[in-house]
Amino acid sequence: MAATTAQPMASLPSGLEICTSAPDIFYLPELVFGGLVWILVASTHVTPPNPLGWVMFVSVFCFVLTFLWMIIFAAGGHKNSSGWAAADFAYHFLAVIFYLSAGVDLAYITFRAKTDLQFRYYQIDIAAVVFAFVSTLLYFIHAILSIVRWKNF
Template identity: 80%
Template sequence: MAATTAKPMASLPSGMGICTTAPDIFYLPELIFGGLVWILVASTHILPPNPLAWVMFVSLFCFVMTFLWLVIFACGGHKNSFGWATADFVYHFLAVIFYLSAGVILAYITFIAKAIQMFRIYQIDISAVVFAFATTLLYFIHAILSAIRWRNF
C-alpha cells in the first residue's frame, strides 16, 4: 500500500488569534490609515471633485469591507465554509489596486492644485497622499501574506 502524505489543513484564525497571525495583524493598521485617508480627503475642498469621488469611494469601501472582514474573522464566521483563504487574498489584492489608483489620482490632483490652494489645505492633501500610499503598502503586504497562506492551505 502506498502511503500518501497530504498537507495538514491549516485553519484560519479566529477570535484573538487574528491579532497574532502574520496577515491578519494588518487589519487594525489598515483601518486606521484608511480612516485617516477618508477623514483628510473629506476635510478639504479640492477641484475637480470627480476624481476625488473615486478616492472617497475607495477609502470608504475598503474601510467598511476591512471592518466587516475583521468582524467575520474575529467572530469565527469563516469557519462555516471553504474558500475564505481565497476570498481573503482576492479582497486584499483588489484593495491594493483600488488604493494604488486612488493614491495616484490624489497625488496628481494635489500636485496640480498646489499653486491655487492655501498652504494649510495643501498640507492636509499631502498628508492624505502619504497615508493613501501607506495604506496601499499595508494592503499589499497583507495580500502577499494572504497569498502565501492561500497557497499553503
C-alpha cells in the same frame, strides 16, 4: 510502513487570534490609515471633485469592508474554509488596485493644485497622499501573505 509526507493544513484564525496571526494582524493598521485618508480628504476642498469622489469611495468602501471582514474573521464565520482564504486574497488584492489608483489620482490632483490651494490645505492633501500609499502597502502585504496562506491550505 511508509512515512507520511503530508503537511499540516493551514487554518484561518478566529477570535483574538486575528490580532496575532501573520496576514490578519494588518486589519487594524489598514483601518487606521484608511480612516486617516478618508478624514483628510473629507476635510479639504479641491476644485475637481470627480477624482476626489473616487478617493472617497475607495477609502470608505475599503474601511467598511475591512471592518466587516475583521468582524467575520473574529466571530469565526469563515468555518475554516479554503474558499474564505481565497476570498481574503481576492478582497485584499482588489483593495490594493483601488488604493493604488486612488493614491495616484490624489497625488496628481495635489500636485496640479499646489499653487491654487492654501498652504494648510496643501499640507493636508500631502498627508492624505502619504497615508493612501501607506494603505496601499499594507493591503499589498496582506494580499501577499493571504495568497501564501491560501496556497498552503
